[in-house]
Amino acid sequence: MNLDWTALGQVAAVSLAATVAVVTVFALGVLGLARYEGAREEGGGTSALGLAQAGLCFLACGAVVAYGIHLIVPQFH
Numbered sequence: 001m002n003l004d005w006t007a008l009g010q011v012a013a014v015s016l017a018a019t020v021a022v023v024t025v026f027a028l029g030v031l032g033l034a035r036y037e038g039a040r041e042e043g044g045g046t047s048a049l050g051l052a053q054a055g056l057c058f059l060a061c062g063a064v065v066a067y068g069i070h071l072i073v074p075q076f077h
Contacts, residue, residue, distance in 0.1 A: 029056075029057030
């Protein structure tokens with residue numbers, strides 16, 4: 001049995017990078033929600049930018065998850 005260690009390393013590196021990217025985008029979405037809630041609690045109005053940030057970040061995370069499911073489930077091909 002012969003393993004291509006370079007290809008295995010590349011797959012591991014890309015998986016790690018994708019995981020870190022998704023976690024970072026999700027954290028930015030949570031930060032946007034926190035800004036929105038903080039502005040709402042202060043009574044100074046709502047922070048539309050925070051809500052938009054959260055929506056876009058969570059939408060991006062959902063798209064990555066949907067793409068992963070699409071790759072795994074053979075009926076989608």
